[in-house]
Amino acid sequence: MSRGIGRCLARHGRLAPPPVTWRKTDGPWFGNQLMTLTLRGRSARLRLERARAREGAGPRLATLLDSELAP
Numbered sequence: 001m002s003r004g005i006g007r008c009l010a011r012h013g014r015l016a017p018p019p020v021t022w023r024k025t026d027g028p029w030f031g032n033q034l035m036t037l038t039l040r041g042r043s044a045r046l047r048l049e050r051a052r053a054r055e056g057a058g059p060r061l062a063t064l065l066d067s068e069l070a071p
Contacts, residue, residue, distance in 0.1 A: 026065055033064065044069040 031050060038045045048065040
């Protein structure tokens with residue numbers, strides 16, 4: 001619905017289409033997570049982790065998502 005409203009406003013406001021598009025590829029995730037964005041030159045990588053309890057040891061981070069955003 002929001003996409004349709006955006007298109008309608010763009011037509012009436014004479015705005016050019018945005019240079020970037022977004023799409024949802026994973027998730028949603030709920031709870032406490034840690035997100036890390038790594039930038040190296042023009043490349044970008046996103047990692048999403050959460051704490052996991054381990055029997056007989058302290059909690060450790062478990063990776064939920066590791067995604068290359070730009071090669």
